[in-house]
Amino acid sequence: MNKPQPLSQRYDPRQLTDEELVERAHDELFHVTRAYEELMRRYQRTLFNVCARYLGNDRDADDVCQEVMLKVLYGLKNFEGKSKFKTWLYSITYNECITQYRKERRKRRLLDALSLDPIEEASEEKAPKVEEKGGLDRWLVHVNPIDREILVLRFVAELEFQEIADIMHMGLSATKMRYKRALDRLREKFSGVSET
Template identity: 35%
Template sequence: MEERLLIQKAQCGDAAAVEELLSRYEERIFKLAARFFSDPQDAGDVAQEAMIRIYERLASYGWRAAFSTWIYRITVNLCIDETRRRKKQAIQGLSENMESSHTGPEEKVVRDETSRQVRAAMASLSPDHRAVLVLREIEGLEYGEIGAILGLAAGTVKSRLNRARDAFRKQFVVLSGRGEGHAVC
């Protein structure tokens, strides 16, 4: 069924339409939440809360933005709120599974350490910087989409993204030991 019709039916209380609509976005919502939390259980909890919020607020969806943007906004806002509430500094899933059957133990150790450093650098960012970096670099969204999700102007997204990249870069250099006094090979 076309998404627009499905949304309209869901807004009118059609339970089957609501179930179908939520099932279409369930995996994407979980994957987005997993970018914010190192524990899959935490990501699942936030994703579940996002599904509940989407259901509760479905009638208020006003077609001003794409439905997917509206869902992303709800999910990202919940992730940021939960991150702030718990003051957790972790993120899951930044690096894809880089395992390969052709790599030796030394390469695996280096990749694992690099992955740990990337996660730690991301975890050190503020929730606002982490959100914009995840949405752009991991999810691949355009500035306008990110702005719609976070309620920011495109120019603000660009400047926040630049600050987030700088903060990430500085933290990664510190964690990787490639700062002053170390040769970069």
């Protein structure tokens, strides 16, 4: 006869809240990954969209997503729940995007210094993607990286202003002000363009 599974392993991860899954992951990792896998399944698409919009291409976004998922896997045991899981996840994502962005910027500077044409190398991934996607992407290329991240976290990740402020280590009023100014600048820039 089959031995009954322990109660701790008898659950449907899809029925649990993020907080319950985090609690399960604390107990289960690294032997059982069901709770972790469900958390990643819930946020995978939005996580990729946040990275792609911030970094401007799918290849870098995919690399950053993989790095974020590894950091979450190894960090869940130490996650104390002082913030929501979603906020913690996007904080990791934001930091990884910044790291990748800086890496790409250094690479472009090196290519410039070597007199290679970085635009030609990057155009394969960057130029068509922005044009094809339209919508939010065509607006995001016109704002600086910090404002872009605020807009992405607000519109793509659908985070509250306080969560965005926590992730970006900014005050709540500064976050709201940057958000409003970025939107005002975009409205001014595209006042003649009809919204899609």
